[in-house]
Amino acid sequence: MPRYEEGAHRLRRVLPFEATPKEVPLLRLEVKRNLEQWGALSVLDEAGLVATELATNVIKHVGEGTPATLVLEPRGGRLRVEVHDGSSAVPTLSAVCGEAECGRGLHLLASLSEEWGTVVTAAGKVVWCEISLTAVGQCARVQRAAAVLDEYCKLIGSDSMVAPERALLETLVPEVIADLLHWLAAQGGDPDEALGLALARYESAAAEAA
Template identity: 40%
Template sequence: MSRKPWDLAFTAEAEEVAALRRIMRFHLGLWGLHDLTDGAQLCVSELVSNIITHVGPGTPATLAVSMNGTHLRIEVHDPAPRDLPTLVDADSDSEAGRGMALVDAVADRWGVLLRPDGKVVWCELATELAAPNGHVGGAGVKRAETLLSLYTADGRPREADPSRLSRAVAQEAMIDVITDFLYWLRVHGCDEEDVLDRAQMRFEALVSATAGAPCRALR
């Protein structure tokens, strides 16, 4: 899966926060990182609110999102290098710094980069990815990709590198896999219709539990 960096210029206003949260949700859905949505949206809200509070409403800023290895990296750029974010203790009565305390609790790490034209406040959230262009899905996805690597359109084994499978080739290989298993079931006197029904039910339960993107039914 390709996860190309993207950025968006915006004006730091309270009404922009909800729109930025929706954009973040949309892109994480495209990237297959649904489980990071809540944490990423919180970080965006707090980083942008920090600009509004400490730099001022109407400040021109930029949201930049990318992958740093297997971590999701969120950056907010603004033109005020002296207005640095602060982090307060949990038992402090001060309201200032509460937002960064939330970011600190959600993110794996965060920091500030000072530049001649301003600063970048960034944070990174850990994913379950084994590689930046990999898929989240646990053991089931890994088993499927291992099996797919053994199939090609002409039936000969291919190099075990699932990342090189295009979607079209992967779909054709998956059809071969399913066809072979259905034929195996029939040869061994099993009810392939019953197996398909049970697989469909298990698949739908898995998608519901992981809040994944909708997929077409098996039949």
């Protein structure tokens, strides 16, 4: 059963669940309800999406029906989201990149989070991330970008891609942008103009989210 843990400096929600497809939307609904109670409206979409992806990863990589637990905890200006399961296998972006499924969930997790990681425990592991509570949702853009990175990984599928997760993303994104600019130039477009427009749109969206 869901439960709260409250203290002088702490509010924490613990949500045990069974890792099955039918449980995932219910878990996302619980996340939404809880954040509404806390007044964390700006991260409803992000937190719901992160919870969905983490629960789905348990189903895919640990096993359907696995007992797991979702934990939500505000920490300063961030919301920490954790999923605990009984497997000690640690997920990585580089380990799955190039396979049939390129870790789209992990790309989303890295894109939506300020930080994320995995901790191996005596009972299994915890996959966690922290989302800024001051950021306004950019879910649609993030999901589209993650899908692009997913397909790009499948195309380049290199065994040499063993960089740490954030470094891997920082390497991939410029490569994707450079390839798009090459494509645009081949079609007779202006790469400089496209870059300027893209930066202007990014800065405008970032200013609205500030």
